[in-house]
């Protein structure tokens with residue numbers, strides 16, 4: 001890695017990084033992001049099946065604006081498998097005990113129709129991650 005030799009060079013790098021962040025932010029604002037907790041506790045509770053079911057449903061319904069992401073510890077071991085939905089302009093919603101059947105329900109109701117699955121929500125009032 002080469003070293004930075006002037007203030008102008010540093011400012012140029014800063015602008016490039018900022019542009020990249022702005023671009024990513026505007027992309028994030030158009031997409032729904034679904035996160036599945038895949039720490040050991042999540043996997044032990046069946047998070048792999050949950051993840052694969054979500055992936056199949058997204059694929060089957062040809063949803064182009066939905067990202068599915070594996071994440072690590074989400075801090076709710078007792079409610080695994082955990083699925084978090086971040087939709088543009090809405091507070092993040094955290095669902096607990098999401099088996100394959102409930103994963104299909106999340107896609108069909110929350111993602112497709114914007115309806116929250118009230119009985120499955122464990123939190124929806126925290127800052128977005």
Ligand code: FES
Pocket residue numbers: 039040041042073074075076077
């Ligand atoms: S280790 Fe289970 S949620 Fe963190």
